[in-house]
Amino acid sequence: MSLPSTIISDWLPGTLLDTDLWMSMCRQAAGLVGTIDIGQGGLWPTLAQFDGSFWMPVRASTAAGGVDDLFYFIFWLSFVFFFGIVGVMVLFVFRYRERPGHQAEETATHSTALEVTWSVVPLVLVIIIFWWGFQGFMEMSVPPSEGREILVTAEKWKFTFTYPNGYVDGDLHVPQGENILLTLNSLDVIHSFYVPAFRLKRDVVPGRYHKAWFNATEVGEYQAYCAEYCGTAHSDMLARVIVHPAGEYDAWLREASDFISTLPPAEAGAKVFSIRGCPACHSVKSESNVGPALDGLFGRTEHLEDGVDILADENYLRESILEPMAKVVGGYEPVMPTFQGRLSEDEVTVLIAYLKSLE
Amino acid sequence: MTELAQKPTIAHDDAGPNYLKAGSGALSWLFTLDHKRIGIMYMIGVSASFFLGGIIALLVRTELLTPGKTFVEADTYNQLFTLHGVIMVFLFIIPSIPAILGNFVLPLMLGAKDVAFPRMNLASFWFWLFGGVLALASMHMGAVDTGWTFYTPYSTTTNTSVTVTTLAAFILGFSSIFTGLNFIVTIHKLRPKWMGWFDMPLFLWSIYATAVIQILATPVLGITLMLLIAERTLGVGIFDPAMGGDPVLYQHFFWFYSHPAVYIMILPAMGIISELISVHSRKTIFGYTLIAYSSIAIAMFGFLVWGHHMFTSGQSGLMNMIFSALTFTVSIPSAIKVFNWLATMYKGEIRLNTPMLFALGFIFLFGIGGLTGLFLGALATDIHLHDTYFVVSHFHYVMEGGTVMAFVAGMFHWWPKMTGRMYSETWGRISALIIVVSFNLTFFPQFVMGSQGMPRRYYNYLEQFTGYHQMSTVGAYLLGLGFLIVAVTLVASLFTGKRAPANPWGGATLEWACASPPPHHNFAKTPDYRAPYDFSALRHDAEDGGYRSVPSEEV
């Protein structure tokens, strides 16, 4: 077979239709123009240490590099088109501005060649952008079959994370370099779990379970936000994502899960207090929030909304946690969720110990 | 310079006195059937809404000067941004160009005496007024705090006045439907015999495409809001997972209207830009046919892309892919228009007066807005950018940097026709400069914040974003100043402005063929054929400062 026909029948179609090849070419082009160090490979490349840039946060997951590559591709494309358009506009405004002796010239009012060109070229470019975005999305959203499963529960206004051994924490702890499979569920309204450093976001909807996954590449602490408006304290519904070095994670989990038996009761209670997101509504520094401040509560007389006065003893504290609607303090809205069935006896006991310790 | 032809007779007597003088007293306005008066009433109401929504925006931005509380509590802040959205979208931007400039200019551009259904036009205004009053009243009944999108289940369980506000939006929807219905029939039926579809000015094509969206999409908003109200008042359960409902279904219903709604906002704006660029470059618009078709294409395709607001909502990958692909196809017609406008300016005689400056500002700002849409249409990047300030900035660039700029440009362009007065060019230009510069100061930092991960609708924020927020707030105040100057400049012209000639800009469309302000019945007889973008027959007349048509022998 001659070389030309080989090219036509074999190489050319294979090359032109090889989207992976196009993708890696585009990635390289993006890399050349931006100051990005990118690697090759089928999966989204992991990167060497890279601080957040002007536009983007730190890249701390396997997905981040690919998302950023597309972002910069679109960015530079937009840059070129925008300054091209504005440049031409400014040039025309200057060159053809109204001034004595200058008249408008009749020009063609239509040019098929020109109009087709500036329809087809943008069309091709957006097709590329679409395809790249779609591919990246499928990799980001289809979870791998293996990984550590963690349940994310969202409610107004906190995230809680339940680990495979049943331990519940207010922060998301994961090991570096492992696939983490998240199952997301909301207890009330729609929230959204967003970790910018991982380029990860998924809405958390009541009545159903959503799946998300990521693989954290850098040890460190990252910010997670709620990204779907959910009411008063939407902007306080934050969480931390802590990426542990791979070898240290299991030990951490064991120790953390055991905290009730290893820590003194008041300290253990402080931990339950923070894990369960109580600070979102209750200050321990005498500040009024969605709920009353809890420092100095134990032993105090509380004025309830129905006019009754009550002594805040252990029984009152227990009832307030498990049946918060039974006695509502005057001046506050009855919005506290119940923890009946969600806290073990031990946890309630250490919580009360902690509250007693608050002066 | 050729001899000016005889003054063409604009038969004031047969067409009645100037419309501002035909009948006096408040009742002659509130019960008028004259499309011009209805347009003016809309102008007053809709502009007032813009300033109200703008003041609320300044309150929002002032709160955001510092992380944590600056001067209001979180609940109040949430109500403020909701109100800002509701007022700006439903009271201001959806009606703006069609109800004000469409109402005033459309029949004139057709050489017609009025719209097809003048009483329906008046009813449309009354619906707007009533809906607006109801929306403002809801502020005092426990102002809504759901965001202007009213997402369930939050909107079905919050104890603020969601029902009253959505009822107001429902009523406002009738106003929009009636306007659209009226314009469609007017364009079909009241064109002069010689004006075929492709002899129409492009502003009319854009109003037509807009009207089609108005009548087809708005009823879906109507049913969505009714379902929301039923959910709240009857506990129907259609959006409540505990009762077998689906909260995400609400989003589908809502965006099925609200995405085409953004094309209701931008299509008339693009129509205005087509007119202005052509007139103020003294050149026939380039690519008329493609611009006309692209308006219809945007209207049609705009119905197919609503899911791109829901990429993270849990809808299937297949749906995401389809919506993303269709979203990109809609971007092409808009790009085509921008290139056509530039080609129109080529070898023209470009005047940098106020309308043109705002039109050029539109190209600049809408360019940024449209291009940032690419980031959001692409799935992988949208996951990161959705519900962040990047989105907030994108839509402000297209809605404010786009539609509002075109609206203001159109106001300056047709002000002499509407009021018979010229305004101060100097102050007009100053306002354009202030607005374009401060707009970028306000919103460009928001792109950066967004891609850095700052979510939207946030009362509180992390320290690292403070600088961006403060820049944005300063810009917002300057932007407010710019718009204030626009208002003062225009209002001042009513008292101190020079009398306007019939055709101050040398436009070739029919609205310039009657006096400024137009007589009560617009035209004594239907005007003769003229090509909307053929300026060769127009000559400047130093005497009244305007332009006159000359007979073809003298062209």
Add this chain to the structure above:
Amino acid sequence: MSGNDQGHPPELAHHFDSMEEQHESSKQGMWLFLATEILLFGGLFCAYAVYRSLHPEVFIYAHQYLDKVLGGINTVVLITSSLTMALAVRAAQLGKRKHLVIFLALTLLGACGFLGIKYVEYSHKWHLGLLPGIHYDPVEDSHATESRAHPDGGEPPQDSSPTVTEAPEHAIELDVGAGLTPARAADQPLPEPEQYTAPTSELTAAPAGPAGLAVEAYGNDAHDLGPEPRLVQLFFSIYFLMTGLHGIHVLAGMAVISWVLVRSAKGHFRPDYYTPVENVGLYWHIVDLIWIFLFPLLYLIH
């Protein structure tokens, strides 16, 4: 055309060149309005489709509470009224005033009949507590008393008060949904319907049917219906929303038919001017058409 009033009909508005132009514009406007009505109901049909595909058992079970006979009668009534409406338009075209008035009156009568039958249906549902959403509160009925089938579709017995103390002979075991236990043992007296309240939470929980309910149904033996599925109120919510919105449109139709009837009686219409009659006719046909879709979707489910 100048402002001169001579030589043209009084109904011609000043901005139209001819009666024909005005008439065609008017009709076009009405068709566009009908398009908006289709989009409006389209949203509800969409919701119906979504929920029926998600919960088919609910629809299959609950639609049995609808009386096919009454619904069928209503369908015939509406179709007939569309016929009389069309005949009215024809009469207007031909300038036959008396016939016009008579046919319009007959149409109005049909509309009244439709609403009357709807009232019967709605009030029966009210008595049975089959209402939308959180108001869904099915009456506990003894199998032995008023729960007999009503094959003629007549009025249900007025006395539906729960003073009957006979326990149902064949209490049906129901799946009452997670976490909710039967309200009472089978041999206790029936409580007042108003005392039964569904449990509530942040999001109102679904009230399940109470245990021991012998279901009220038309033309069916109570036992054939099988156990009541959860979320039955979803069907009734959709039923009331769709038929309710349709009913409002029938009311509006009656208003405009009355208006046109009065004008006809006063002799406002002629063969060269009867646009309002025609437009009202178009509106009425759409109202009829929507019912023709509603009826099988709600009443004739298999």
